[in-house]
Amino acid sequence: FSLSSHHRTHHVHSTTTLMSSSWNDDYDDSYRSAPSRGSSTRQKSGRTRRSNGGGRSGRGRGSRDGQVSSGRGSGQPRPNRQSKESIRYPKNNFGYDDDDEYDSPNNNGDRMIQQQRMTNPIGCPLFGTCPGCVVDDYVADIDIVKSAQLYFSSGSIQKHISSSSRGRQSRGRYYDGDDEDDEFYEIKVPSSITQWRTQAKLAVASDKKWSRNAGCKIGLYQRHSHDVLPIPDCQVHHPSINKAVEAVVKATREVRTPAYQEDTGHGLLRYIQCQVELSTGKVCLTLVMNCEKLKECQPHLSYLVKELKRSEPQLWHSIWCHCNDSAGNAIFARDVTRWHPIEGPPYIREKLPGADPDPDSREGLLYFSPMVFRQANYEGFGEIAKQVREVIPNGSKVCELYAGVGLLGLSALLHHGKMAEEYDDPDGGIQWLRCSDENPENARCFERAVSSMPMKITGRSPKQLQKDNGKKGKRTRKNYKGKKSDKELSIKDLMDSMMSEASDESKPPPVDPSEKVTYMQASAAAAILKGQALGANVLIVDPPRKGLDEPVLQQLCQPYNPNQMYAEKPNALSHMARHTVNWVNDVRTLIYVSCGFDALARDCDQLLSSNAGWKLESATGYVLFPGSNHVETVVVLRR
Numbered sequence: 128f129s130l131s132s133h134h135r136t137h138h139v140h141s142t143t144t145l146m147s148s149s150w151n152d153d154y155d156d157s158y159r160s161a162p163s164r165g166s167s168t169r170q171k172s173g174r175t176r177r178s179n180g181g182g183r184s185g186r187g188r189g190s191r192d193g194q195v196s197s198g199r200g201s202g203q204p205r206p207n208r209q210s211k212e213s214i215r216y217p218k219n220n221f222g223y224d225d226d227d228e229y230d231s232p233n234n235n236g237d238r239m240i241q242q243q244r245m246t247n248p249i250g251c252p253l254f255g256t257c258p259g260c261v262v263d264d265y266v267a268d269i270d271i272v273k274s275a276q277l278y279f280s281s282g283s284i285q286k287h288i289s290s291s292s293r294g295r296q297s298r299g300r301y302y303d304g305d306d307e308d309d310e311f312y313e314i315k316v317p318s319s320i321t322q323w324r325t326q327a328k329l330a331v332a333s334d335k336k337w338s339r340n341a342g343c344k345i346g347l348y349q350r351h352s353h354d355v356l357p358i359p360d361c362q363v364h365h366p367s368i369n370k371a372v373e374a375v376v377k378a379t380r381e382v383r384t385p386a387y388q389e390d391t392g393h394g395l396l397r398y399i400q401c402q403v404e405l406s407t408g409k410v411c412l413t414l415v416m417n418c419e420k421l422k423e424c425q426p427h428l429s430y431l432v433k434e435l436k437r438s439e440p441q442l443w444h445s446i447w448c449h450c451n452d453s454a455g456n457a458i459f460a461r462d463v464t465r466w467h468p469i470e471g472p473p474y475i476r477e478k479l480p481g482a483d484p485d486p487d488s489r490e491g492l493l494y495f496s497p498m499v500f501r502q503a504n505y506e507g508f509g510e511i512a513k514q515v516r517e518v519i520p521n522g523s524k525v526c527e528l529y530a531g532v533g534l535l536g537l538s539a540l541l542h543h544g545k546m547a548e549e550y551d552d553p554d555g556g557i558q559w560l561r562c563s564d565e566n567p568e569n570a571r572c573f574e575r576a577v578s579s580m581p582m583k584i585t586g587r588s589p590k591q592l593q594k595d596n597g598k599k600g601k602r603t604r605k606n607y608k609g610k611k612s613d614k615e616l617s618i619k620d621l622m623d624s625m626m627s628e629a630s631d632e633s634k635p636p637p638v639d640p641s642e643k644v645t646y647m648q649a650s651a652a653a654a655i656l657k658g659q660a661l662g663a664n665v666l667i668v669d670p671p672r673k674g675l676d677e678p679v680l681q682q683l684c685q686p687y688n689p690n691q692m693y694a695e696k697p698n699a700l701s702h703m704a705r706h707t708v709n710w711v712n713d714v715r716t717l718i719y720v721s722c723g724f725d726a727l728a729r730d731c732d733q734l735l736s737s738n739a740g741w742k743l744e745s746a747t748g749y750v751l752f753p754g755s756n757h758v759e760t761v762v763v764l765r766r
């Protein structure tokens with residue numbers, strides 16, 4: 128079974144119609160894949176399902192009885208597969224380990240929910256004309272999932288499955304030689320199939336061809352074209368996004384905002400980004416303007432912002448302007464000076480996955496500015512964070528590359544810290560966590576998140592927290608609190624305040640690397656070679672769609688060196704020539720969260736065929752963007 132010759136030709140190579148290369152939109156584009164015209168496909172079972180082209184080829188091999196191809200038999204996922212060594216605490220409220228074939232009421236409930244999510248229709252009135260979705264029901268029955276099932280059931284992969292995981296395979300058999308789906312690859316739909324999208328990037332065009340200032344239409348590019356199709360009733364959008372889009376469209380008509388015109392390069396409003404804060408339903412709106420400097424957007428920007436605030440005073444969490452006058456089709460320019468906060472608080476706050484769900488509790492929060500990566504399905508990704516923290520052995524030292532604002536690592540830190548406290552285990556919890564990412568904006572969000580967690584767990588002192596927050600607090604007060612009320616603001620006031628805010632950039636506070644929880648701004652390759660993973664027994668990677676950077680992969684493919692002394696810092700290995708150091712020598716668990724299946728398969732091929740000793744423990748597919756031909760895969764490897 129050759130991945131490159133087989134699997135790559137078997138799934139849809141969709142055309143990305145909203146391209147971008149910014150920090151924070153690594154894989155969101157799958158949502159924009161442009162399928163062919165809508166059609167209905169009759170299934171073997173006699174059921175009718177709605178598919179929107181995209182190279183569909185009938186039922187997946189793993190499906191039976193007309194059920195969705197879930198990879199777990201009859202569309203039913205089995206309970207979480209967890210490593211025995213991974214956690215010392217009881218796994219559920221019933222005192223049973225999940226490995227027991229005990230059907231708790233929770234498991235039954237979960238199965239029913241999964242069953243419904245896998246078969247129910249999204250029911251979108253736009254399906255068939257909108258390029259956003261390739262299926263309207265049976266959301267796991269998509270080509271990319273079939274490719275993944277084939278890949279993980281292939282002989283070349285099956286021989287690398289750890290013996291403990293093999294025993295857990297539901298049919299209790301080892302690979303028998305053909306490429307039938309053996310159900311090793313488990314599929315889950317981690318959230319509701321509607322209203323899951325809490326972040327959307329949408330294109331803007333002139334509402335009327337003949338008049339540049341007649342307002343804008345906002346939507347998705349139609350397939351193979353740059354014609355914008357409005358999608359006002361999109362069923363996968365959080366309702367606040369649809370409301371925000373409607374408000375922007377109306378406001379652009381009211382104040383005659385000129386839309387950007389690709390053919391001439393004239394006009395102003397190019398794209399918008401809407402990010403919903405789940406706890407409030409409010410929207411952080413970014414207006415992407417075709418100009419280099421903020422002042423070039425005026426006076427249109429001020430008119431538009433004022434009108435938006437007038438028409439929907441309760442809807443906006445914050446409004447930002449991003450200046451992008453580049454010729455390409457990247458939505459955001461990489462340059463951080465292109466971002467300008469206009470209105471409202473600088474960060475959206477979300478509960479850290481695994482934190483106390485009580486809305487009044489502030490036990491763990493994540494902070495997102497629009498300049499950092501944020502998961503488009505935040506709630507669904509919470510399930511991935513759950514799996515990640517559960518496969519981390521208690522007492523671990525964890526390094527996380529491509530960490531964004533630290534969602535996965537901090538969620539694990541909080542969970543293990545709380546468990547250690549609950550079970551009065553002084554050696555429990557995560558011993559240390561080192562996160563890194565190349566986006567310089569993440570560090571500030573990360574430090575705020577750490578400050579929102581119990582000090583017992585983060586190991587931070589109150590003095591340190593005060594120092595960190597004092598600096599950031601000043602920025603918040605100056606920019607966002609001491610203003611006149613909106614009614615008092617003239618357009619000139621608004622313009623002046625925008626210009627002064629644009630120049631205020633505070634730097635993230637320095638962090639002592641000996642701390643328990645640290646953040647390094649560095650590419651994954653640089654972070655590894657600076658010793659971030661030295662001494663770590665767990666490595667978490669969640670790279671962009673293109674997969675692991677070559678130097679990272681190279682390190683992970685090296686065999687364990689028993690003669691290299693245990694070290695947590697590079698200076699302890701200064702007696703060795705740098706090129707002889709194995710920078711991941713102590714890593715025993717590798718958790719690979721992937722948003723690009725082709726790259727994952729390529730990286731797995733290399734990891735498993737190296738002599739580094741990796742065995743595949745589990746591979747779980749999450750249909751994170753129901754409706755699209757996208758799967759997020761979590762692979763756990765141990766050695």
Ligand SMILES: C[S@@+](CC[C@H](N)C(=O)[O-])C[C@H]1O[C@@H](n2cnc3c(N)ncnc32)[C@H](O)[C@@H]1O
Nearest residue numbers: 500529530531534564565566650651669670671
């Ligand atoms: C898929 S996101 C994952 C973020 C995080 N796990 C989350 O869920 O929010 C990928 C992250 O990798 C970062 N990134 C992209 N290329 C990188 C590189 N070569 N080195 C380090 N980070 C990179 C991006 O800035 C982004 O934050």
